[in-house]
Amino acid sequence: MIDDPDRHASKMAKKKAARDKIMATKTGEKGLVIVHTGKGKGKSSAAFGMIFRCIAHDMKCAVVQYIKGGMDCGERDLITARFADICEFHTMGEGFTWETQDRTRDIEMAQAAWEKSKELIRDPANRMVLLDEINIALRYDYLDVTEVVAFLRDEKPDTTHVVLTGRNAKDELIDLADLVTEMELVKHPFRSGIKAQKGVEF
Amino acid sequence: MIDDPDRHASKMAKKKAARDKIMATKTGEKGLVIVHTGKGKGKSSAAFGMIFRCIAHDMKCAVVQYIKGGMDCGERDLITARFADICEFHTMGEGFTWETQDRTRDIEMAQAAWEKSKELIRDPANRMVLLDEINIALRYDYLDVTEVVAFLRDEKPDTTHVVLTGRNAKDELIDLADLVTEMELVKHPFRSGIKAQKGVEF
Numbered sequence: 001m002i003d004d005p006d007r008h009a010s011k012m013a014k015k016k017a018a019r020d021k022i023m024a025t026k027t028g029e030k031g032l033v034i035v036h037t038g039k040g041k042g043k044s045s046a047a048f049g050m051i052f053r054c055i056a057h058d059m060k061c062a063v064v065q066y067i068k069g070g071m072d073c074g075e076r077d078l079i080t081a082r083f084a085d086i087c088e089f090h091t092m093g094e095g096f097t098w099e100t101q102d103r104t105r106d107i108e109m110a111q112a113a114w115e116k117s118k119e120l121i122r123d124p125a126n127r128m129v130l131l132d133e134i135n136i137a138l139r140y141d142y143l144d145v146t147e148v149v150a151f152l153r154d155e156k157p158d159t160t161h162v163v164l165t166g167r168n169a170k171d172e173l174i175d176l177a178d179l180v181t182e183m184e185l186v187k188h189p190f191r192s193g194i195k196a197q198k199g200v201e202f
Numbered sequence: 203m204i205d206d207p208d209r210h211a212s213k214m215a216k217k218k219a220a221r222d223k224i225m226a227t228k229t230g231e232k233g234l235v236i237v238h239t240g241k242g243k244g245k246s247s248a249a250f251g252m253i254f255r256c257i258a259h260d261m262k263c264a265v266v267q268y269i270k271g272g273m274d275c276g277e278r279d280l281i282t283a284r285f286a287d288i289c290e291f292h293t294m295g296e297g298f299t300w301e302t303q304d305r306t307r308d309i310e311m312a313q314a315a316w317e318k319s320k321e322l323i324r325d326p327a328n329r330m331v332l333l334d335e336i337n338i339a340l341r342y343d344y345l346d347v348t349e350v351v352a353f354l355r356d357e358k359p360d361t362t363h364v365v366l367t368g369r370n371a372k373d374e375l376i377d378l379a380d381l382v383t384e385m386e387l388v389k390h391p392f393r394s395g396i397k398a399q400k401g402v403e404f
Binding site: 008009012036038041042044047052053055056057074075082103181182183 | 210211214238239240242243244245246247248249250251252254255256257258259276277279280284304305376381382383384385386387388
């Protein structure tokens with residue numbers, strides 16, 4: 001069904017007015033703590049999308065990779081090859097923990113990554129800092145979530161955005177965060193499971 | 203509690219063996235239909251993250267923006283300025299429909315965007331084509347979902363990935379898709395709502 005054009009225009013005009021009114025109240029600027037978690041795809045991709053957006057706007061930014069160091073990473077190659085002047089990139093991890101099987105070493109690496117992260121976040125020149133897969137390090141207690149949350153709350157400059165990714169984000173971090181997105185994997189069989197099937201419904 | 207190091211190593215070795223076994227079965231390559239939907243942030247950012255990953259791997263790709271043309275887009279500026287040789291970029295929309303309030307014009311634009319999309323997808327040189335915010339055009343019936351689904355099913359080259367973004371993805375598209383991620387906005391008050399509060403629990 002196609003709406004009557006006048007009715008459509010009037011409906012959309014109302015929507016625009018409502019939206020403009022809401023947007024007019026949103027004048028403040030604030031550096032956000034942003035968390036991407038969940039079992040779905042896109043947690044790191046969306047974070048890197050924001051990093052590329054910063055690069056596009058000529059905003060200084062930085063990335064610390066906590067876990068994926070041992071794996072191939074196209075974004076890293078592109079950023080280090082083309083945008084090293086605007087985005088500092090540190091790969092501190094050596095692959096997921098089941099690849100290394102050495103907890104002591106994993107803890108040392110996570111701690112070193114966190115020290116580098118603090119240094120980058122404290123530098124007010126950085127407008128966004130991405131702590132990629134830090135949630136994995138927090139989940140295995142390679143890092144103390146209390147310390148991470150306290151630092152973000154007390155020492156992060158007001159205008160700096162910090163993005164933290166990885167599944168199983170800790171509740172303490174979610175409580176602190178300004179914006180939390182959960183990437184859910186939608187499975188087709190469950191979604192389309194309402195179809196009647198021979199032998200089951202008839 | 204810190205695990206015993208030997209126990210940890212043995213646990214992680216088992217995890218690695220299980221993971222390696224699963225990964226060994228995944229040898230096929232196939233161009234995927236990927237959908238990012240949901241009310242949360244990150245649908246387009248994650249898709250652009252994948253586009254930048256293609257660029258990093260020197261894989262030809264293309265973007266058609268269905269709706270956001272009137273808005274600022276850092277990714278567009280960066281891609282058109284620096285990577286136009288590897289990623290073709292088309293902005294076909296003029297902003298959300300409540301900005302234009304002209305349904306006839308919106309339909310014409312969406313149809314033009316779809317014609318361009320088909321041309322890009324049919325070209326086997328393109329390894330990934332992003333149809334950004336096409337779900338909005340489908341939702342308002344500016345495009346016929348049956349036609350879009352039939353095209354993706356019957357005419358998409360086997361090795362080409364097509365990424366479709368926007369909230370309210372239609373069921374027909376979700377049924378067809380290989381990979382669907384729903385970006386959910388997690389609201390803090392609900393998430394942390396289990397805390398006992400004076401006047402309520404005590």
